[in-house]
Amino acid sequence: MTNDSKNKWIGFDLGGTKMLSTLYDSDFEVLGRRRKKTKGHEGQKAGLERIAQTIRETLEDAGINTSELSGIGIGCPGPLDLDEGILLDAHNLGWYDVPLKKFLEKEFDCPAIIANDVDLGVYGESRFGAGVDARCVIGIFPGTGIGGGCVYEGNIFRGTKSSCMEIGHIQVMPNGPRCACGQKGCLEAVASRMAISSAAAQAAYRGQAPYLKEHGGTDLSEIRSGVLAKSVNNGDTVVEEIIKQASQQIGVAVSSLINLMAPDIIILGGGLVEAMPELIKGTVAKTAQKNILSSYEGTYKIKVAELGDDAAVLGAGAWAEYNFK
Amino acid sequence: MTNDSKNKWIGFDLGGTKMLSTLYDSDFEVLGRRRKKTKGHEGQKAGLERIAQTIRETLEDAGINTSELSGIGIGCPGPLDLDEGILLDAHNLGWYDVPLKKFLEKEFDCPAIIANDVDLGVYGESRFGAGVDARCVIGIFPGTGIGGGCVYEGNIFRGTKSSCMEIGHIQVMPNGPRCACGQKGCLEAVASRMAISSAAAQAAYRGQAPYLKEHGGTDLSEIRSGVLAKSVNNGDTVVEEIIKQASQQIGVAVSSLINLMAPDIIILGGGLVEAMPELIKGTVAKTAQKNILSSYEGTYKIKVAELGDDAAVLGAGAWAEYNFK
Numbered sequence: 193m194t195n196d197s198k199n200k201w202i203g204f205d206l207g208g209t210k211m212l213s214t215l216y217d218s219d220f221e222v223l224g225r226r227r228k229k230t231k232g233h234e235g236q237k238a239g240l241e242r243i244a245q246t247i248r249e250t251l252e253d254a255g256i257n258t259s260e261l262s263g264i265g266i267g268c269p270g271p272l273d274l275d276e277g278i279l280l281d282a283h284n285l286g287w288y289d290v291p292l293k294k295f296l297e298k299e300f301d302c303p304a305i306i307a308n309d310v311d312l313g314v315y316g317e318s319r320f321g322a323g324v325d326a327r328c329v330i331g332i333f334p335g336t337g338i339g340g341g342c343v344y345e346g347n348i349f350r351g352t353k354s355s356c357m358e359i360g361h362i363q364v365m366p367n368g369p370r371c372a373c374g375q376k377g378c379l380e381a382v383a384s385r386m387a388i389s390s391a392a393a394q395a396a397y398r399g400q401a402p403y404l405k406e407h408g409g410t411d412l413s414e415i416r417s418g419v420l421a422k423s424v425n426n427g428d429t430v431v432e433e434i435i436k437q438a439s440q441q442i443g444v445a446v447s448s449l450i451n452l453m454a455p456d457i458i459i460l461g462g463g464l465v466e467a468m469p470e471l472i473k474g475t476v477a478k479t480a481q482k483n484i485l486s487s488y489e490g491t492y493k494i495k496v497a498e499l500g501d502d503a504a505v506l507g508a509g510a511w512a513e514y515n516f517k
Numbered sequence: 518m519t520n521d522s523k524n525k526w527i528g529f530d531l532g533g534t535k536m537l538s539t540l541y542d543s544d545f546e547v548l549g550r551r552r553k554k555t556k557g558h559e560g561q562k563a564g565l566e567r568i569a570q571t572i573r574e575t576l577e578d579a580g581i582n583t584s585e586l587s588g589i590g591i592g593c594p595g596p597l598d599l600d601e602g603i604l605l606d607a608h609n610l611g612w613y614d615v616p617l618k619k620f621l622e623k624e625f626d627c628p629a630i631i632a633n634d635v636d637l638g639v640y641g642e643s644r645f646g647a648g649v650d651a652r653c654v655i656g657i658f659p660g661t662g663i664g665g666g667c668v669y670e671g672n673i674f675r676g677t678k679s680s681c682m683e684i685g686h687i688q689v690m691p692n693g694p695r696c697a698c699g700q701k702g703c704l705e706a707v708a709s710r711m712a713i714s715s716a717a718a719q720a721a722y723r724g725q726a727p728y729l730k731e732h733g734g735t736d737l738s739e740i741r742s743g744v745l746a747k748s749v750n751n752g753d754t755v756v757e758e759i760i761k762q763a764s765q766q767i768g769v770a771v772s773s774l775i776n777l778m779a780p781d782i783i784i785l786g787g788g789l790v791e792a793m794p795e796l797i798k799g800t801v802a803k804t805a806q807k808n809i810l811s812s813y814e815g816t817y818k819i820k821v822a823e824l825g826d827d828a829a830v831l832g833a834g835a836w837a838e839y840n841f842k
Contacts, residue, residue, distance in 0.1 A: 281812075344674075349669075351653070356776070356778055356779035357777055361776040363773055364691070366769070373811075453682075454675070485686055487606075491677065491679070
């Protein structure tokens with residue numbers, strides 16, 4: 193139990209390219225905010241110092257003393273040791289076995305907790321966004337891969353040491369396309385933004401998606417959510433079909449998730465969903481509805497995320513509050 | 518909080534053909550036990566009276582007064598309203614909207630709780646069997662269908678009103694064989710004992726499984742776990758192959774469950790598994806191991822259930838204790 197006069201929380205989102213730090217008061221109003229490039233290549237010692245520096249500047253921004261801080265929540269990519277607070281393997285950053293919790297607790301003399309960044313995004317939505325008041329919230333975020341998370345009865349659903357809810361690696365197509373994880377037919381191999389962009393690039397190359405060909409080309413790394421949405425809106429029906437098919441695959445996975453975990457709310461989020469919320473949500477919902485056991489009809493809602501990029505950092509601050517208040 | 522001198526619990530398993538009642542003391546030693554046919558066709562009013570009578574006889578057996586009873590846990594098939602304690606739809610029995618909890622609480626003047634029978638089997642294993650001391654236990658029971666349940670941090674994992682963990686209805690084969698639920702390609706449509714018996718009957722008919730043909734015939738309702746095991750042991754390699762394939766499908770579903778829920782222990786149970794524990798467990802484990810994300814390697818164990826038919830009734834008694842002690 194912290195002193196009530198403190199009750200100020202840092203939410204931190206450690207991403208592959210940027211880090212974002214926000215200071216919240218007890219009502220989760222923003223008191224200060226800082227963003228820096230992560231610069232993983234500078235190594236993990238420099239990285240830890242950079243994280244600390246970003247938090248210090250956030251406090252300075254708000255005119256708050258370190259001693260007034262109640263706790264820090266930090267969202268991280270990759271496998272984690274949740275209890276020890278160790279970032280085990282962030283290969284994007286080239287960082288391994290980083291004792292984040294210990295470092296931050298020493299540096300700021302307050303409790304710190306780490307969690308998977310996607311889990312914290314779902315936690316943020318469950319506290320302040322599309323999942324408020326639900327008993328069980330599942331979040332699905334199609335991007336380069338497909339991230340997932342679950343908040344069950346107020347807590348992040350987790351493994352013994354690690355996070356879980358790897359929704360992108362539900363097998364949906366036996367002997368399907370190879371996934372980044374090495375398996376075949378994982379959901380993210382057929383329905384991530386990357387899988388969609390790849391199929392759309394082929395359509396553009398074959399001349400079946402003239403708008404996309406002209407405005408996005410055939411380079412995967414250029415075919416992002418915005419141009420995909422514009423391509424659909426400008427009559428590239430093949431691209432629309434590709435996105436529908438991917439959404440159907442997500443819908444089948446959602447139906448398995450409903451049959452398994454009976455969530456109240458399923459939240460779809462990320463840039464792709466934000467660019468085409470109705471098309472994707474509508475298709476996912478229709479497919480899920482068709483595939484669930486009849487006894488789960490009417491027991492859930494499928495919604496679009498409401499907090500955008502803020503979900504994870506807000507979730508991180510709120511998760512610290514939940515654990516340390 | 519009950520009086521410590523009481524601390525006696527009824528576990529009750531309401532099955533489609535039989536009901537089983539057991540009285541436990543605080544160490545879950547058996548004090549009394551009764552079994553009766555369910556006789557669902559006699560209607561639900563008679564059914565409730567029969568349940569009460571079975572419990573009364575169990576108490577008499579043990580020489581225990583109704584006033585000494587601390588609580589009743591009862592495992593039921595079909596969709597339930599867990600909080601209200603209503604058996605919503607037991608079509609096997611022809612019973613609908615049966616207010617079990619209310620009836621038992623009035624009849625025995627002690628708290629009662631209902632739960633899905635498979636969930637209680639997993640709960641029993643988690644308290645006294647193959648899942649003791651695990652943080653997250655998932656149970657899978659291939660039979661006529663494929664039942665599933667999960668105990669997460671000491672509690673049965675559940676939906677808002679209903680049970681969940683319908684592992685048999687994970688979709689494993691797009692456009693696969695039709696399932697009893699109306700969908701296609703559900704796990705239980707390809708890997709239940711029923712699916713296995715059906716494929717084995719075809720092999721027998723075609724003359725590819727001579728032992729089975731002679732000792733089991735080609736009638737599905739005669740091809741049960743025992744004769745399938747004997748057929749394998751007596752050289753029907755096609756039948757062995759059928760069971761391996763089904764176990765591989767279960768293994769793929771298990772790998773999705775590990776990627777999603779990161780259980781410590783996965784328990785395989787039921788008559789089919791008991792008849793061929795090594796063949797089924799070995800194949801499931803090998804397939805799961807091949808299909809999980811590498812970060813989950815070594816984080817789980819796959820085990821065979823230890824409590825047999827007693828799991829659900831023991832789980833029912835222990836679940837009452839957990840909720841009411």
